[in-house]
Amino acid sequence: MNNQGEHQNLAAIIRGLYLAAMGKSWVVCQDIRKDPESLTIPQEALSVDISPAGDQAASPFRFDEDAAKILNEAFTAWEFERAPSGVEAVTRTTRTRHFPSCMAVKYGDSTQTLYWIDQNLDAVRKRMAERNGALLEVVRDRHFREDQSPAPELDAAGRSNVVKNRIALVTGGAQGFGEEIVRGLAASGALVFIADLNGEGAEKLAKQINAAEKRTAAVPVTVNVADEASVEAMFQTIRKTAGGLDLCISNAGVLRAGSVLEQDVEDFKFVTGVNYTGYFIIVKHAARLLKQQHLTAPAWKTDIIQINSKSGLEGSNKNGAYAGGKFGGIGLTASFARELVAYNIKVNAICPGNFLNGPLWSDPEKGLFVQYLKTGKVPGAKTIADIKAFYEAKVPMKRGCTGADVMRAVYYIIEQEYETGQAIPVTGGQIMLH
Numbered sequence: 001m002n003n004q005g006e007h008q009n010l011a012a013i014i015r016g017l018y019l020a021a022m023g024k025s026w027v028v029c030q031d032i033r034k035d036p037e038s039l040t041i042p043q044e045a046l047s048v049d050i051s052p053a054g055d056q057a058a059s060p061f062r063f064d065e066d067a068a069k070i071l072n073e074a075f076t077a078w079e080f081e082r083a084p085s086g087v088e089a090v091t092r093t094t095r096t097r098h099f100p101s102c103m104a105v106k107y108g109d110s111t112q113t114l115y116w117i118d119q120n121l122d123a124v125r126k127r128m129a130e131r132n133g134a135l136l137e138v139v140r141d142r143h144f145r146e147d148q149s150p151a152p153e154l155d156a157a158g159r160s161n162v163v164k165n166r167i168a169l170v171t172g173g174a175q176g177f178g179e180e181i182v183r184g185l186a187a188s189g190a191l192v193f194i195a196d197l198n199g200e201g202a203e204k205l206a207k208q209i210n211a212a213e214k215r216t217a218a219v220p221v222t223v224n225v226a227d228e229a230s231v232e233a234m235f236q237t238i239r240k241t242a243g244g245l246d247l248c249i250s251n252a253g254v255l256r257a258g259s260v261l262e263q264d265v266e267d268f269k270f271v272t273g274v275n276y277t278g279y280f281i282i283v284k285h286a287a288r289l290l291k292q293q294h295l296t297a298p299a300w301k302t303d304i305i306q307i308n309s310k311s312g313l314e315g316s317n318k319n320g321a322y323a324g325g326k327f328g329g330i331g332l333t334a335s336f337a338r339e340l341v342a343y344n345i346k347v348n349a350i351c352p353g354n355f356l357n358g359p360l361w362s363d364p365e366k367g368l369f370v371q372y373l374k375t376g377k378v379p380g381a382k383t384i385a386d387i388k389a390f391y392e393a394k395v396p397m398k399r400g401c402t403g404a405d406v407m408r409a410v411y412y413i414i415e416q417e418y419e420t421g422q423a424i425p426v427t428g429g430q431i432m433l434h
């Protein structure tokens, strides 16, 4: 294979095969080696040649679609015939089923590329290191649905189970709301890519979470969401590392307040470049990946969630670049939702109120409280506590928004399969829709 990009698409297509077969999340890892000639293919692996057959001029090979079709046929044939190890054929009613843990894919005259499959990142990495191709034995859980749709394991343990074993991406995940969401998802059993311009912060947080969770629950990635090449590279990293995604949370955001009479166009462009254009770029590349998974897992539902703001629902005085970009984000959300529903991708926005205890407001040097105190934005306020009280008083529920409030909305959106294109306020009643 001379095109690495196409091979990375295969990871998502292969992940789709496993999602569809068991209605559970899987991690697929592409085996990347400098010396591919040295790859030995495990005996139990499912080997598939996806090279185009027939007259290319008359019917050109469409890489994703045609590869998905060939892989699907090979996977289904393997499942219903006999595994190479001699495991008996399985039927759709069998409770315990066996699947290959390694697929070897050949394209044209290239060497084969191996993909390893297991239920979590640690297991798949161990398997790859040991070159252990033993079959995966999977017992269908009681939630398995014959229509192969994902099975949110909702029970007494609560709503957070909807993300257990799922793969998530959180942009701007190194601090603030993003950090809270990353921590919430990891604690609920997800594998989370922490994507941030602050790569060091993302790495530090990932280390902390992995030590606390005693597993690889978080993987840091450095990205600038306003730069398409950087976003594209991040999605290739996700494909190589885990094969795909179930949940993409576009949270990275910036704020530079300013009067329309005074604000520099550069500041306006900076804010909208991250908050508005950055959201478009993230969805463009996330949706391409999710669409590849959908080729082989058509009933698997995935989610894209934008962390918008109450300023996406109501104008914000001397803060037009921010509010305008956030209003635009809701337009994008509704438009993307209409298009991407065809691939079973739901797109929704969450509109939180002020996170008064978060770093954007509370940072002792650059936080909004300090800035507002210095500039006299709140008439009569003499201390930071006065400013905080002023903003709390605006909220019918008399407090700022928290990470836990936002997490409840995230779980709701994922659990709610019958809704897309919505903007959900989480503002303690500060914004009431009418």
Ligand SMILES: NC(=O)c1ccc[n+]([C@@H]2O[C@H](COP(=O)([O-])OP(=O)(O)OC[C@H]3O[C@@H](n4cnc5c(N)ncnc54)[C@H](O)[C@@H]3O)[C@@H](O)[C@H]2O)c1
Binding pocket: 171, 172, 173, 174, 175, 176, 177, 178, 195, 196, 197, 198, 201, 223, 224, 225, 226, 251, 252, 253, 254, 274, 278, 307, 308, 309, 310, 351, 352, 353, 354, 355, 356, 358, 359, 360, 361
């Ligand atoms: N803090 C609030 O009161 C509040 C209220 C409503 C909505 N929001 C929204 O929540 C989201 C997070 O805000 P926050 O308050 O946690 O912000 P924050 O400043 O505390 O954290 C933002 C994170 O995003 C990262 N980031 C910034 N630009 C980036 C880029 N170009 N590419 C990748 N990462 C980048 C930063 O490094 C940082 O880690 C934003 O979209 C914001 O608009 C915040």
